Amino acid sequence: MSNDARPTDAKLAEYLKRVTMELAATRQRLQDLEQARQEPVAVVAMGCRYPGGVTSPEELWQLLLDGRDAVSDLPGDRGWNPGELYAQDADALGHSYTLEGGFLDGATEFDPLLFGISPREATGMDPQHRLLLEVTWEAFERAGIDPRGLKGSRTGVYVGAMYNDYWRLLQAEPESYEGHLVSGNGTSVASGRLSYAFGLEGPAVSVDTACSSSLVAVHLAVKALRARECSLALAGGATVMATPEMLVEFSRMRALSRDGRCKAFSAEADGFGMAEGVGLLVLERLSDARRNGHPVLAVLRGTAIGQDGASNGITAPSGPAQEGVIREALADAGLSAAEVDAIEAHGTGTPLGDPIEAGALLATYGRNRPADRPLLLGSVKSNLGHTQAAAGVAGVMKAVLALRHGALPRTLHAERRSEHVDWDAGVLRLLDETTPWPETGRPRRAAVSSFGMSGTNAHVIVEQAPEPEAEPATEAPGPVRSATLPWPIGAHSAAALRGQAERLRRHLAEHPDATPADLGYSLATTRARLEHRAVLLVDDARGAAEDLRVLAAGGESPTLLRGSARTEPDLALVLPGDLEAVRSWSLLAAQLPLDAPVFAERISACEQALAGLVDWSLWAVLADEPEAPSPALPEVAAPVLFSVLVALAAQWRAWGVRPTAVLGTGGPGEAAAAVADGRLPLADGLRAVLAGRSGSGELPGGKSLFLVPLASPGTVRALTAAGASVLAPDAGPDATARLSGELHVRGVDLDWEAFYAGRGARRTDLPSYAFARERYWPDLAAERFHSAGRTRPAQPPAGLRTGWQPDDRLPESAAAGETWLVVVPAAGADGAEACEALDRLPAGARTLRVDLPGPDTGRRELAGLLRGATGDATALAGVLSLLALDRTPVPGSPSLPAGAAATAALVGALHDTALRAPLWCVGEDAPAAVRVPLTA
Numbered sequence: 016m017s018n019d020a021r022p023t024d025a026k027l028a029e030y031l032k033r034v035t036m037e038l039a040a041t042r043q044r045l046q047d048l049e050q051a052r053q054e055p056v057a058v059v060a061m062g063c064r065y066p067g068g069v070t071s072p073e074e075l076w077q078l079l080l081d082g083r084d085a086v087s088d089l090p091g092d093r094g095w096n097p098g099e100l101y102a103q104d105a106d107a108l109g110h111s112y113t114l115e116g117g118f119l120d121g122a123t124e125f126d127p128l129l130f131g132i133s134p135r136e137a138t139g140m141d142p143q144h145r146l147l148l149e150v151t152w153e154a155f156e157r158a159g160i161d162p163r164g165l166k167g168s169r170t171g172v173y174v175g176a177m178y179n180d181y182w183r184l185l186q187a188e189p190e191s192y193e194g195h196l197v198s199g200n201g202t203s204v205a206s207g208r209l210s211y212a213f214g215l216e217g218p219a220v221s222v223d224t225a226c227s228s229s230l231v232a233v234h235l236a237v238k239a240l241r242a243r244e245c246s247l248a249l250a251g252g253a254t255v256m257a258t259p260e261m262l263v264e265f266s267r268m269r270a271l272s273r274d275g276r277c278k279a280f281s282a283e284a285d286g287f288g289m290a291e292g293v294g295l296l297v298l299e300r301l302s303d304a305r306r307n308g309h310p311v312l313a314v315l316r317g318t319a320i321g322q323d324g325a326s327n328g329i330t331a332p333s334g335p336a337q338e339g340v341i342r343e344a345l346a347d348a349g350l351s352a353a354e355v356d357a358i359e360a361h362g363t364g365t366p367l368g369d370p371i372e373a374g375a376l377l378a379t380y381g382r383n384r385p386a387d388r389p390l391l392l393g394s395v396k397s398n399l400g401h402t403q404a405a406a407g408v409a410g411v412m413k414a415v416l417a418l419r420h421g422a423l424p425r426t427l428h429a430e431r432r433s434e435h436v437d438w439d440a441g442v443l444r445l446l447d448e449t450t451p452w453p454e455t456g457r458p459r460r461a462a463v464s465s466f467g468m469s470g471t472n473a474h475v476i477v478e479q480a481p482e483p484e485a486e487p488a489t490e491a492p493g494p495v496r497s498a499t500l501p502w503p504i505g506a507h508s509a510a511a512l513r514g515q516a517e518r519l520r521r522h523l524a525e526h527p528d529a530t531p532a533d534l535g536y537s538l539a540t541t542r543a544r545l546e547h548r549a550v551l552l553v554d555d556a557r558g559a560a561e562d563l564r565v566l567a568a569g570g571e572s573p574t575l576l577r578g579s580a581r582t583e584p585d586l587a588l589v590l591p592g593d594l595e596a597v598r599s600w601s602l603l604a605a606q607l608p609l610d611a612p613v614f615a616e617r618i619s620a621c622e623q624a625l626a627g628l629v630d631w632s633l634w635a636v637l638a639d640e641p642e643a644p645s646p647a648l649p650e651v652a653a654p655v656l657f658s659v660l661v662a663l664a665a666q667w668r669a670w671g672v673r674p675t676a677v678l679g680t681g682g683p684g685e686a687a688a689a690v691a692d693g694r695l696p697l698a699d700g701l702r703a704v705l706a707g708r709s710g711s712g713e714l715p716g717g718k719s720l721f722l723v724p725l726a727s728p729g730t731v732r733a734l735t736a737a738g739a740s741v742l743a744p745d746a747g748p749d750a751t752a753r754l755s756g757e758l759h760v761r762g763v764d765l766d767w768e769a770f771y772a773g774r775g776a777r778r779t780d781l782p783s784y785a786f787a788r789e790r791y792w793p794d795l796a797a798e799r800f801h802s803a804g805r806t807r808p809a810q811p812p813a814g815l816r817t818g819w820q821p822d823d824r825l826p827e828s829a830a831a832g833e834t835w836l837v838v839v840p841a842a843g844a845d846g847a848e849a850c851e852a853l854d855r856l857p858a859g860a861r862t863l864r865v866d867l868p869g870p871d872t873g874r875r876e877l878a879g880l881l882r883g884a885t886g887d888a889t890a891l892a893g894v895l896s897l898l899a900l901d902r903t904p905v906p907g908s909p910s911l912p913a914g915a916a917a918t919a920a921l922v923g924a925l926h927d928t929a930l931r932a933p934l935w936c937v938g939e940d941a942p943a944a945v946r947v948p949l950t951a
Contacts, residue, residue, distance in 0.1 A: 053241075053347075053349060054241055054300055054301060054302065055300075055301045055314035055315065055316055055478070056236075056237045056240050056241070056298050056299070056300060056301065056314060056315045057298065057299050057300070057301045057304040057309070057311045057312075057313075057314050057315075057480070058296050058297070058298060058311070058312045058313045058314070058315065058411075058415055058477075059158045059297050059298070059299050059304050059309040059310055059311060059312065060154045060155070060156075060157035060158035060159075060160075060296070060297035060309075060310070060312070061154060061157065061294070061295070061296055061297070061312065061412050061415065062150040062151070062153040062154030062157060062294070062295045062783075063075060063150060063292065063293060063294045063295070063409075063412060064119055064146055064150060064292060064293040064294075065078075065085070065117075065119070065292040065293075065294070065399055065402065065405075065409065066085035066086070066087065066117030066118060066119060066290055066291065066292065066399050066400060066402075067083060067085030067087075067117070067398075067399070068120050069085070071153075071783070072412060072415075072416060075409075075412060075413070075416065076416045076420065078398060079395070079398060079413060079416070079424035080422070080424055080449065082398075082424070082425055082427060082449070083398065084276070084398065084427060085117050085290075085398055085399050085400070086115050086116060086117050086274070086275050086276050086288055086290075086399075086400055087115065087116075087117070087118060088114060088115060089114050089115075089116070089118065089259070090118045090119075090122070092122075092123045092790075092792070093122070093123060093257065093258075093792065094184075094792075094794070095258075095259050097114050100114065100259055100262070100263075101113075101114050105266065105269060108267075109263060110263065110266065111259065111262035111263050111266045111271070112266050112271070112273065113262065113266070113271050113272065113273055113274065113275050113288075114275075115274055115275030115276075115288065116262070116275045116288050116289040116290050116291075116400055117275075117288060117289070117290025117291060117292070117399045117400030117401075117402065118256075118290070118291055119146075119255060119291045119292065119293075121788065122142050122146065122255050122291070123142065123790050123791065123792040124788040124789060124790055124791065125137050125140075125142070125145040125146075125149070125788060125789070125791045126149065126507075126511075126786035126787050126788045126789070127145075127791070128507055128508065128787075129152070129507045129511075129545075129784075129786065129787075130148055130212050131212075134791065135191070135192070135195065136195045136199065137791040138191075138192065138791045138792065138793060139185060139191075139192035139195035139196060139199040139200075140195065140199035140200070140791075141179060141181045141182075141199060141200045141205075141255075141257070142181060142255045142257065142792075143176055143178070143181075143205060143253040143254065143255045143293070144199065144200075144204065144205055144208050145791070146253055146255065146293045147174060147205060147208070147209060147253050147293060147295070148208065148209065148212055149786055150251075150253075150293050150294075150295050151209050151212075151213065151249060151295060152783075152784055153783040153784060154249065154295045154296070154297050155213075155297065156541065156542065156781070156783050156784060157297070157780075157783065158297045158309050158310065159308070159309055159310065159537070159540075159541040159778045160297075160309070160541065161540070161541060161542060161543050161544075162213060162543050163213070163214075163543040163544070164543075165213055165214065165215060165247070166213065166214030166215075167214055167216060168214075168215060168216065168217070168246065168247065169216055169217045169244075169245045169246045169247070170210075170213075170215040170216070170217045170245060170246065170247040170248065170249070171215070171217035171218045171219070171220075171236060171239050171240075171244065171245030171247070171248040171249070172206040172207075172209045172210050172215060172217070172218070172219045172220070172248070172249045173206065173218075173220050173222065173232035173233070173235045173236040173239070173248060173249065173250045173251075174205045174206040174209070174220070174221055174222065174229075174232055174249070174250075174251065174252060174253065175221075175222045175223070175224070175227075175228025175229035175230075175231065175232045175251065175252030175253070175404040175405070175407070175408075176202050176205045176221055176222075176223060176228065176252060176253055176254070176404050177202075177223050177225055177226075177228055177254065177403060177404040178254060178255070178256060178257070178261070178403075178404075179200050179201070179202055180256065180257045180258045180260060180261075181200060181255075181257035181258075182196065182200040183257070183258055183260075184257055184258065184792075184793045185200075185793060187793070188793070202221050202223060203221050204221075205221045205253065206219040206220055206221040207219050207221070209249065217239075217244065217245035217246070217247070217248070218239060218244055218245060220232070220235060222235065222252075223404075223469075224467040224469045224471035224473075225403075225404070225467040225468035225469040225471070226361075226363075226401065226403050226404065226406055226407075226465065226466065226467045226468055227320075227407055227465040227466055227467030227469070227471050227472060227473045228252050228403075228404040228407070228467065229250075229251050229252025229294065229404055229405055229406065229407040229408035229409075229465070230406075230407025230408065230410070230411070230463065230464075230465035230473035230474075230475060231320055231407070231465075231467075231471060231473045232250045232251060232252060232408075233250045233251070233296065233298075233315070233318065233407065233408060233411060233473070233475055234318040234319065234320050234473055234475065235250070236248035236249070236250035236296075236298050237250075237298065237315055237318050238318070240298060240299070240300050241300070246299070246300075246303065247297065247298070247299050247303075248297075248298045248299070249295055249296070249297060249298075250295070250296050250298055250408070251293070251294045251295035251296055251405065251408040252293075252294065252404040252405045252406075252407070252408055253292070253293040253294075253404060253405055254290075254291050254292060254293075254402055254403040254404040254405050255291050255293075256289070256291060261289060262289060265289065268330075269286070270286050270287060270365065271286045271287065271288065271289065272284075272285045272286035272287060272288050272364060273285060273286075274288070275288035275289070275400065276288045276364070276397070276400065276427075276428060277362065277363050277364035277394065277396035277397055277400055277401055277428075278364040278397065278427075278428040278429070279360065279362030279363065279364045279369060279393075279394035279396055279397050279426055279428070279429065280360070280362060280364075280369050280373060280392065280394070280426070280429060280432060280433050280436065280445050281364065281428050281429045281430070281431060281432070281433060282431035282432060282433055282434055283428060283431065284364040284365060284366050284369055284433060285364070285366070286364065286365055286366075287363040287364050287365055287396070287400070287401045288364070288396075288400040288401060289400060289401060289403070290396075290399050290400025290401050290402045290403070291402060291403070291405070292399065292402035292403075292405035292406070292409055293405055294402075294405045294408035294409050294411075294412055295408070296408060296411065296412075298315070301314055301481075305483075308778065311480045311481070311483070312415050312419060312480060313414070313415040313418050313419070313477050313478060313479060313480050314477070314478045314479075314480060314481070315475060315476070315477060315478075316347075316348035316349075316350065316460070316476045316477070316478045317344045317345060317346070317347035317348025317349070317350065317475070317476040318344055318347060318473070318474070318475045318476070319340050319341075319343035319344035319346075319347055319473070319474050320340065320471060320472065320473045320474075321336055321339050321340035321343065321471075321472050321473075322336060322470050322471055322472070323336045323466075323470035323471075323472065324336060324470070326470070329470070330468045331367065332367070332368050332371045332372065332466055333371075333470075334371045334372075334374050334375045334378075335375075336470075336472060337371070337372060337375035337464070337466065337472055338375045338378050338379050340472045340473065340474045341375065341376075341379045341380070341462070341464075341474050342379060343474070344462070344474040344475065344476055345379075345476065347476075348476045348478075350460070350476065352379055352380045352382070352383070352384070353383060353384040353385075353388075354457070354460060355380060355390070355460045355461065355462050355476060356388070356390070356391060356452065356453060356455065356459060356460055356461060357390065357391040357392075357393070357414075357417070357423055357446075357452075357460075357461040357462070358376060358380060358390055358391070358392050358393075358461065358462045358463075358464065359393060359394065359395065359410040359411075359413055359414050359461060359462070359463045359464070360372060360376070360392055360393065360394045360410075360464055361394070361396075361406075361464045361465055361466045362392075362393075362394025362396055362397070362426075363394075363396055363401050364394075364396065364397070364428075366435065368466070369433055369435075369436070370433060370435040370436050372464070372466070373392075373433070373436040373438075373443070374436070374437070374440075376390065376392065376441075376443060377436075377437070377440045377441035377443055378440075378441070380441070380443070380462070381440065381441020381442050381443045382441050382442075384441075384442050385442070386442055388442070388453060388455070389442040389443055389444040390441075390442060390443050390444070391423055391444055391446055391450060391453075392426075392443055392444060392445050392446060393413075393423060393424065393425070393426040393445075393446040394410075394426055395409050395410055395413045397426045397427035397428055397429065398424075398427055406465060407463065407465030407473060407475075410463040410464070410465065411463050411475060411477060414461040414462075414463055414477045415477060417452070417461065418452075418459050418461060418477065418478075418479045418480075419479075419480070421451060421452040421459070422449060422450070422451055422452060423446055423449065423450045423451075423452060424446070424449050425446050425447055425448045425449045425450075426445060426446045426447065429445055429446075429447050430447065432445055458478050458479040458481070459478070459479040460476060460477065460478045460479070461476075461477050462474060462475065462476050462477070463475045463476075463477060498554055498749075499552050499553065499554050499749035499751075499752040499753075500531050500532060500535040500552075500553050500752055500774075501535060501539070501550050501551070501552060501553070501752045501753075501755045501756045501759070501770075502531075502534060502535045502538050502539075502550065502551040502552075502553050502559065503535075503538055503539050503542075503544075503548065503549075503550050503756070503759050503767070504516060504519065504538060504542075504548070504549045504550070504551070504566070505542060505543060505544055505545035505546075505547065505548050505549075506545050506546075506547045506784075506785065506787075507545045507546055507547065507787075508546075508547055508787055509547050509569075509931065510787045511547070511784075511785055511786070511787040512547045512548075512549060512566070513566065513567050513568075513569060514567075514785030514786075514787065515782075515784070515785045516549070516563045516564075516566035516567040517563070517567040517785070518782040518783075518785050519538075519563055519781070519782055520560055520563035520564055520567060521782070522781065522782045523556060523559060523560050523563065524560065526779075526780075527556065529556075529779050530776075530779075531553045531554075531555065531556065531559065532771070532774050532775060532776040533776050533777050533778070533779040534553075534559075534779060534781070535553060535771065535776065536767070536771040536774070536776035536777070536778065536779075537778050537779050537780075537781050538781065539765075539767035539770070539771065540767050540768055540771070540778070541778060541781070542781070544764060546579055546580060546581055547579055548577065548578050548579065548580060548759060548760045548762075549566055549575065549576065549577045549578075549760065550575075550576040550577075550755075550756030550757075550759050550760055551563070551566070551574065551575055551576075552574040552575075552576070552749050552752050552753055552756060553574075553752075554574075554749075558574065562574055562575045574749075576753075576756040576757060576759075576760050577760055578759075578760030578761050578762070579760075580760065580761055580762025581762070581927065582762060583762050583763060583764055584761055584762050584763070585675040586672065586673070586674040586675055586676075586741075586758075586761075586763060587674060587675060587676045587677075587678055587741045588664065588667070588672070588674040588676070588677045588678070588691075588743075588744075589677075589678045589679070589680065589684075589741060589743035590660040590663075590664065590677065590678070590679045590680070590684040590687045590688050590691070590743075590744075591660075591679075591680045591681070591684050591743055591744075591745075592656060592657075592660070592679055592680050592681025592682055592683035592684025592685065592686075592687070593680070593681060593684075594649065594652045594653060594656060594681070594683070596746060597646045597647070597652040597655055597656045598646055598647065599745075599746035600655075600656055600659045600660075600746045601636065601637055601639070601646050601655060601659070602746070603659070603746045603750055603751075604618070604637045604659045604662070605637050605638060605639070607666070607751065609773065610751075610773055610774060611666045611669075611751075612772075612773065613662075613665050613666045613668075613669040614662045614663065614665065614666040615662075616665075617658075617661060617662035617665040617666070618633060618634065618637070618658060618659075618662045619634075620697060621633055621654075621657075621658035621661065621662065621697065621701065622634055622658075624697055624698045624701050625654060625658075625701060628701065628702070628705060629650075629651075629654065629705075631643060631644050631651065633654075633655065633658055636651060636655055637655070637659075650705075653682060653683050653704045653705070653707075654683075654701060654704050654705060656683040656684075656687075657683040657686055657687050657700065657701065657704045658701075660679075660683065660684060660687035660688075660691070661687045661690050661691055661697065661700070663744065664677060664687065664688075664690075664691035665691065667754075669766075669769055670755070670765050670766050670769050670770045671763075671764060671765045671766030671769065671770075672758060672763060672765065676692070677691045677692040682703075682704060682707060683704050686700045686701075686703045686704050687700065755770060833860050833861070833891075833892035833893075834860075834861045834862075834863065834891050834892060835860055835861070835862050835863070835891065835892055835893055835894070835895055836862075836863045836864075836865065836881070836884065836885060836891055836893075836894045836895070836930070836932070837862050837863070837864050837865070837894075837895045837896075837897070838865045838867070838881075838894065838895070838896045838897065838898055838921055839864060839865065839866045839867065839897050839898075840867050840870075840897060840898045840900060840901035840913070840914060840917055841866070841867045841868065841869050841870050841872075841901065841913075842870065842901050842903050842913070860892070863884045863885060864884070865877075865880050865881060865884045867880075867898070867917060870901065870903060870905060870906065870913035870916075870917070871905065871906055871913075872917060872920065873920060874920040874923040874924050874927065875924075875927075877917075877920050877921060877924040878923075878924040878927045878928050881924055881925070881928050881930060882928055885930065891930060891932040892932065893932050893933045893934070893935055894921075894925065894930070894932050894933070894934045894935065895935050895937070896918060896921055896934060896935065896936045896937065897937050898914050898917040898918045898921060898936070899912075899914040899915065899918055899936050899937060900914060900937060901913045901914035901917065902914060918936055921934070922934065
């Protein structure tokens with residue numbers, strides 16, 4: 016071989032080496048893709064509303080264990096007329112031959128303000144959308160996720176929904192809801208509204224495959240998670256029947272049971288019972304759930320969807336299609352049929368559908384399995400009725416709960432098995448009694464079926480949650496640490512805050528083993544930071560329970576802080592340099608190092624800076640060691656106090672506090688403020704303190720505030736007037752907890768994860784949000800539905816309207832000695848209407864007057880005027896507004912009366928202040944008023 020060939024051989028070898036490496040990398044990528052395709056998806060939380068008053072998974076499980084029948088009479092709060100609706104004759108057109116079903120309690124109610132929705136929009140919104148919003152909030156909380164903390168995340172939403180008949184109720188007065196009819200009732204918005212309300216940027220898909228909708232949604236969510244289309248997913252469905260028209264329709268199809276119950280696989284099966292529900296799962300890839308510290312309730316091993324195709328009728332099921340979707344789900348899970356223990360069947364209780372489904376189960380799961388391990392068959396519809404678009408997810412929730420509790424609840428109405436099923440064709444047993452989960456030596460598994468009237472079928476295999484990975488050992492708490500912990504509680508209104516306190520009080524009584532650290536940490540890190548805030552300073556469970564009782568009753572307590580915060584305020588932190596209190600500060604400093612690592616690091620830095628300047632140890636003084644000098648000595652007190660204040664300021668920054676200004680009192684406090692604010696190096700600050708000098712000067716960044724040698728009362732008042740929140744820490748036994756609480760209730764967003772770090776706190780279960788729900792439903796006239804099930808109002812509905820409504824109760828609600836706030840416009844308040852309205856206030860009533868300076872007075876300026884007029888008088892009998900009497904146009908908007916704009920600004924200004932009183936607005940044509948119920 017010539018020398019010229021050798022370079023070619025080297026190149027070939029290099030090429031082959033590169034190709035081999037690329038093939039190995041490609042093989043690894045393919046393996047990774049295959050693993051991702053089959054990665055289990057964790058159920059990290061569930062939320063629901065189901066018949067029988069069920070508002071949580073725990074209540075659903077108790078209903079199942081008790082064997083309760085949740086079927087009831089028609090709801091009485093929707094304007095349905097049972098007398099006109101019912102006919103015993105199944106052939107009677109326009110009537111239903113059943114007046115029972117599984118109906119939701121409170122479907123007409125909603126808490127719109129939490130979601131930034133106006134009362135008018137709320138009334139124009141399909142109740143399915145409204146309930147989905149509330150259940151989503153709860154589900155996120157149950158996952159340990161701040162519902163408002165997912166904004167901008169790749170969270171997907173997959174929601175099943177099949178009705179939008181609420182639209183029909185609004186047609187009697189469409190002008191009252193124009194602008195909200197489409198967005199409030201479109202099926203597509205059922206998912207899109209959740210993404211909008213919570214700021215979710217993953218896929219948002221509404222699914223309508225009829226009764227299989229929610230399980231199809233679960234399938235789509237699992238596929239999207241495995242394909243990395245989203246990092247977290249909501250999946251489920253909702254059904255609320257706003258009108259009884261579907262009862263009429265299914266009566267004509269002879270599909271309903273006479274008593275409204277689903278007798279699944281029973282010899283008495285005579286049709287299905289219609290029901291409602293809302294169910295949502297929070298899903299996450301198993302590896303992500305573990306990494307994020309979210310609870311893993313169960314895993315979804317395999318899913319599949321399929322179609323009946325050309326069956327013997329458009330709504331008739333197909334046995335071969337059901338067998339096919341089952342086999343596809345097993346293949347997706349990588350399991351054999353014998354590795355599944357139980358089946359939560361579609362099981363509607365129809366004489367046609369149940370035998371077909373049982374035959375498919377016998378042909379798939381019932382073959383080739385030991386005789387002593389039959390497939391255990393049940394249906395949640397026997398308890399709830401057929402919850403339609405929420406039925407499949409109800410089956411998944413029942414399966415998850417049964418896996419976790421190791422028991423399979425009995426199926427109701429199944430005392431005699433259906434005679435149309437060949438029960439001997441395979442190993443299948445109907446759960447006619449509650450049964451312990453069989454021990455198999457492997458993870459428990461259940462399958463869930465859901466078949467749609469559309470012909471679209473779905474099947475999901477649910478597996479017991481794997482054992483949690485061992486947590487790394489944590490350091491044992493030291494012998495000395497802060498005993499008091501802050502428990503932050505928030506709500507969007509004062510009433511909801513009281514409700515939150517009562518829920519937490521009951522939870523504390525039911526879970527006496529929960530530790531204060533775990534509860535405080537969970538309250539701080541897994542709940543939204545809402546406007547109305549309270550912080551409990553907790554030493555023990557008994558004290559916490561008492562403060563929760565006080566908060567729920569609206570009372571006061573020395574260990575209970577309250578405030579209202581819409582935005583994060585400017586903050587001025589005052590560091591007090593009182594040398595006489597140095598002993599107290601030293602005691603505080605001795606408690607902090609274990610809970611506050613930044614504090615300890617900063618104290619160590621001060622120790623190093625003092626080396627060579629003093630002949631004693633800073634740590635020794637703080638620890639009160641015998642050989643250390645007394646901190647009462649002036650030459651010791653000043654540098655010790657300076658060091659503690661500097662370290663405290665650094666620690667508060669690490670906990671998320673970013674003050675606009677740091678002020679100091681006395682020499683050590685002034686110098687510490689200068690160092691903490693970055694205007695003076697640490698070593699120079701220490702030298703200044705040792706020399707008896709202060710560190711005053713102008714704030715950096717050209718701020719309008721100035722640092723003065725002393726944070727005098729006048730300075731504090733000036734800062735407060737400028738809108739800053741001024742806080743001065745003290746050295747009491749609960750100083751750290753109290754200051755964190757004061758900051759929180761004033762709107763400062765602390766880094767609670769950092770605050771609770773090192774305390775051994777872990778996430779624990781908490782009660783979900785206490786919604787302040789009110790009725791939002793168009794109130795039709797007495798005769799709502801005639802025999803054909805169509806709306807026929809005898810008169811326009813008296814629901815939410817635009818425009819003025821007179822109310823003559825103003826003189827009856829006023830009493831001598833009460834204080835009223837009267838708001839007067841810049842023009843139009845001297846007419847007869849205004850004078851007559853003022854005359855109707857009783858003699859002796861105290862009035863506080865606010866005059867608008869001009870027609871363009873804005874909300875913020877008006878809020879300032881209200882505060883200035885009322886001072887400390889927050890207890891008002893009412894607010895009387897004459898603003899609507901100003902009929903002059905707003906400058907630049909000739910079609911908008913200044914009074915209307917000012918009234919809107921007043922409503923917002925009252926909301927921005929601490930004032931909570933009924934607002935009465937004097938109308939244009941009468942001295943009577945419109946009452947806007949702005950209550951606490």
